[in-house]
Amino acid sequence: MNDLIPLVNKLQDVFNTIGSDQIDLPQIVVVGSQSSGKSSVLETIVQKDFLPRGNGVVTRRPLVLQLVNTHLGSMPPSSVSSDGTLNEAPDRAEFLHLPNKQFFDFEEVRKEIETETARVAGQNKAISRTPIHLKIFSKNVLNLTLVDLPGVTKIPVGDQPTDIEKQTRNLILDYILKPNSVILAVSPANVDLANSDSLKLARQVDPEAKRTIGVLTKLDLMDAGTNSLDILSGRAYPLKLGFIGVVNRSQADIQVNKPMADAFKSETEFFQNHPAYRAIAHRCGTNFLAKTLNTILMNHIRDKLPDIKAKLNSLIGQTQQELTSYGDPTFTGKAHRGSLILQLLTKFASDFVAAIDGTSAEISTKELCGGARIYYIFNNVFGAALDSVNPCENLSVQDIRTAIRNSTGPRPSLFVPEIAFDLLVKPQIKLLEPPSLRCVELAYEELVKICHNCGGKDLSRFPRFHAKLIEVVSDLLRERLGPTSDYVESLISIQRSYINTNHPDFIGGGGAMSALERASQKKKKDVDRTRRLSAVNMALAGNGSDSPAREENPEKPLSSAMANLSVHQAAERADRERERERLNHVSQHGGPNNVSTSSVNGSPHGPNSGSKDTFMNYFFGGQQQRNDRPILQESAHRSGNVHNVAKEMVMPKTVLDGEPLDFDKKLDYMTDSEEFSGLNEREDMETQLIRSLITSYFNITRKSIQDLVPKAVMHLLVNYSREAVQNRLVATLYKEELFNDLLQEDDNLCAERAKCKAMLDVFKNAFTIINEAM
Numbered sequence: 165m166n167d168l169i170p171l172v173n174k175l176q177d178v179f180n181t182i183g184s185d186q187i188d189l190p191q192i193v194v195v196g197s198q199s200s201g202k203s204s205v206l207e208t209i210v211q212k213d214f215l216p217r218g219n220g221v222v223t224r225r226p227l228v229l230q231l232v233n234t235h236l237g238s239m240p241p242s243s244v245s246s247d248g249t250l251n252e253a254p255d256r257a258e259f260l261h262l263p264n265k266q267f268f269d270f271e272e273v274r275k276e277i278e279t280e281t282a283r284v285a286g287q288n289k290a291i292s293r294t295p296i297h298l299k300i301f302s303k304n305v306l307n308l309t310l311v312d313l314p315g316v317t318k319i320p321v322g323d324q325p326t327d328i329e330k331q332t333r334n335l336i337l338d339y340i341l342k343p344n345s346v347i348l349a350v351s352p353a354n355v356d357l358a359n360s361d362s363l364k365l366a367r368q369v370d371p372e373a374k375r376t377i378g379v380l381t382k383l384d385l386m387d388a389g390t391n392s393l394d395i396l397s398g399r400a401y402p403l404k405l406g407f408i409g410v411v412n413r414s415q416a417d418i419q420v421n422k423p424m425a426d427a428f429k430s431e432t433e434f435f436q437n438h439p440a441y442r443a444i445a446h447r448c449g450t451n452f453l454a455k456t457l458n459t460i461l462m463n464h465i466r467d468k469l470p471d472i473k474a475k476l477n478s479l480i481g482q483t484q485q486e487l488t489s490y491g492d493p494t495f496t497g498k499a500h501r502g503s504l505i506l507q508l509l510t511k512f513a514s515d516f517v518a519a520i521d522g523t524s525a526e527i528s529t530k531e532l533c534g535g536a537r538i539y540y541i542f543n544n545v546f547g548a549a550l551d552s553v554n555p556c557e558n559l560s561v562q563d564i565r566t567a568i569r570n571s572t573g574p575r576p577s578l579f580v581p582e583i584a585f586d587l588l589v590k591p592q593i594k595l596l597e598p599p600s601l602r603c604v605e606l607a608y609e610e611l612v613k614i615c616h617n618c619g620g621k622d623l624s625r626f627p628r629f630h631a632k633l634i635e636v637v638s639d640l641l642r643e644r645l646g647p648t649s650d651y652v653e654s655l656i657s658i659q660r661s662y663i664n665t666n667h668p669d670f671i672g673g674g675g676a677m678s679a680l681e682r683a684s685q686k687k688k689k690d691v692d693r694t695r696r697l698s699a700v701n702m703a704l705a706g707n708g709s710d711s712p713a714r715e716e717n718p719e720k721p722l723s724s725a726m727a728n729l730s731v732h733q734a735a736e737r738a739d740r741e742r743e744r745e746r747l748n749h750v751s752q753h754g755g756p757n758n759v760s761t762s763s764v765n766g767s768p769h770g771p772n773s774g775s776k777d778t779f780m781n782y783f784f785g786g787q788q789q790r791n792d793r794p795i796l797q798e799s800a801h802r803s804g805n806v807h808n809v810a811k812e813m814v815m816p817k818t819v820l821d822g823e824p825l826d827f828d829k830k831l832d833y834m835t836d837s838e839e840f841s842g843l844n845e846r847e848d849m850e851t852q853l854i855r856s857l858i859t860s861y862f863n864i865t866r867k868s869i870q871d872l873v874p875k876a877v878m879h880l881l882v883n884y885s886r887e888a889v890q891n892r893l894v895a896t897l898y899k900e901e902l903f904n905d906l907l908q909e910d911d912n913l914c915a916e917r918a919k920c921k922a923m924l925d926v927f928k929n930a931f932t933i934i935n936e937a938m
């Protein structure tokens with residue numbers, strides 16, 4: 165059991181070396197206000213002058229002091245000389261920061277502590293949290309682990325920051341908070357215990373006072389006639405581990421270099437001769453303190469051993485697992501390289517496939533990934549991008565008018581020509597290309613992202629191999645990007661290459677026309693109703709003596725207003741008559757449901773086939789029956805094929821309604837776009853008609869592109885690379901000459917594994933020792 169403290173010290177050494185503080189090892193932490201005598205107590209316990217001395221702040225870094233008793237056979241072993249006498253090894257000290265140096269002169273130890281303190285904390289009173297680790301091997305010490313901490317200061321001095329008190333308190337709390345630390349609370353006897361900083365701090369972390377031992381220093385400096393018997397006998401302040409009184413060397417003793425042995429003797433005499441302490445002298449003094457601390461620490465370690473053992477056990481498990489995760493270096497040997505490469509490569513490929521298929525074991529619940537993201541791209545991103553395209557994007561009234569005019573050639577525009585529709589709809593279809601290509605790119609980017617997450621932790625051991633796998637798959641994907649984009653591009657070109665106005669879903673000229681008619685009639689009806697209502701209102705208002713209308717316009721007689729109204733109504737009626745006549749004509753000869761396909765073949769009187777009213781039918785079916793349309797008849801006859809002549813649409817031309825064509829004005833029209841702003845009714849109708857035709861046709865194309873692009877992406881990019889990935893990886897990387905390079909382990913990982921291995925060894929070692937000790 166006596167090996168416990170060396171064991172703890174050994175564990176502490178190892179943990180310090182590997183910079184780990186995973187096990188809260190039992191240790192005694194010395195706490196007290198500044199100049200309360202902490203360092204003096206430590207020196208008396210060690211029986212050596214080795215700590216820095218002076219006024220004010222002296223201890224400025226934590227000092228972790230391990231005392232190793234060499235008399236008990238601890239290292240270094242005593243040697244037997246040639247004459248058979250036992251040569252006891254001299255007392256010595258070692259610092260953790262100077263691993264290859266041993267100190268036999270303790271004056272040197274003091275200097276090294278001063279130098280090392282100044283090196284980290286600076287010259288001027290500032291403190292640092294970084295501990296100094298010192299080990300003292302001596303036959304005069306009991307095995308103990310003590311930590312000397314900076315004293316609690318109130319007022320900043322030198323380079324100390326304004327919050328020095330808070331800093332020191334936090335530093336002390338860090339150490340004493342650990343449940344496995346025993347708090348050595350030092351208080352000077354010549355200051356009221358109620359003001360003891362050490363006891364206040366200890367109570368914060370150990371309210372039941374189970375692991376706090378009180379030390380009263382400076383008993384020799386108490387006012388004559390006063391004593392601390394109450395405290396020392398445990399009556400004044402209850403601590404389970406009690407209070408121990410000590411008398412250290414005074415400043416004057418230190419200045420005259422009073423030897424430790426003399427100081428020790430004086431202390432013993434002090435207690436034995438003191439009238440108040442005489443009876444408890446055997447429970448006082450540094451010697452008793454050292455023994456008590458040793459016992460307390462031993463008991464404490466023994467109490468804590470089961471916990472430490474359990475903790476070690478779980479640490480061994482965790483560390484073992486961590487070590488396994490770094491991979492077994494033995495499998496990178498020549499005999500295993502091929503199979504290891506193949507295994508990692510296959511894992512990478514199957515991860516890639518699984519991520520696409522959504523069968524991956526590590527499916528995220530936080531965000532969409534893999535195949536689900538590709539689906540999201542198709543449905544949401546691509547769908548929304550297509551939906552956001554306006555079928556008549558960038559298509560101004562002027563553009564439509566110009567197209568209509570250009571497509572009629574040198575003759576005045578008689579009907580709305582199909583060629584204008586063709587001309588206008590093709591660039592609109594092109595608008596579907598950028599979102600389609602972007603969809604390909606997004607799917608490609610997603611696949612690249614997927615391949616970056618494949619391979620798992622095993623592969624992180626071999627960064628080169630991992631990078632190579634990603635490179636090969638990225639190459640494969642890039643190779644597929646070109647053909648997929650080309651195909652998608654050609655899908656758009658295909659749509660542009662033939663405008664199928666016969667498509668069953670296409671609204672057609674007739675559909676567009678009747679929609680327009682309906683809209684126009686509704687509009688007219690609304691206008692009529694408004695006018696009628698206002699006329700009635702006016703008439704009613706005229707009959708009343710206090711008519712507001714009359715008041716508003718007292719000079720205008722009612723009869724004149726009525727007369728004006730009837731002029732308007734007459735004009736309206738005439739308009740309506742004309743419109744009705746025109747519509748009758750359209751419905752008889754070129755209306756949506758009366759269009760004969762035979763008219764396409766130049767047979768103006770062919771029977772109504774009853775076939776679907778198509779755009780072409782509508783364009784050419786009706787007008788040829790109109791004998792008062794010589795221009796069309798002429799052109800139709802000239803070519804014998806309506807497709808090849810100016811394709812015109814049955815629309816009453818203003819010139820035929822009696823309006824003369826002003827050529828100068830028309831020329832202006834073509835050069836001055838502002839002239840377009842004033843469209844007449846017919847032009848407005850034409851423009852609207854073309855727009856609704858374009859929208860209808862565009863929507864059909866959009867629908868089929870929305871359907872075809874994802875299919876193309878899946879076939880040419882996703883499924884292709886999914887199928888090809890394994891073969892491509894094997895063909896590119898499964899080559900004997902590459903194995904060495906591919907299986908180069910990551911340097912950091914090797915270091916981590918070595919560290920992990922060392923840690924595991926320490927844990928295992930400690931576990932065995934504890935097991936044997938218990």
Ligand SMILES: Nc1nc2c(ncn2[C@@H]2O[C@H](COP(=O)(O)OP(=O)(O)OP(=O)(O)O)[C@@H](O)[C@H]2O)c(=O)[nH]1
Pocket residue numbers: 196197198199200201202203204205217218220221222223314315316381382383384385410411412413414415416418
């Ligand atoms: N007479 C007498 N003087 C003591 C006793 N203990 C400590 N001193 C003196 O008190 C002063 C401070 O003692 P230290 O041991 O340096 O106190 P500390 O708590 O380590 O101080 P810091 O490390 O600066 O916080 C020194 O001059 C000691 O000689 C004691 O029991 N009796």
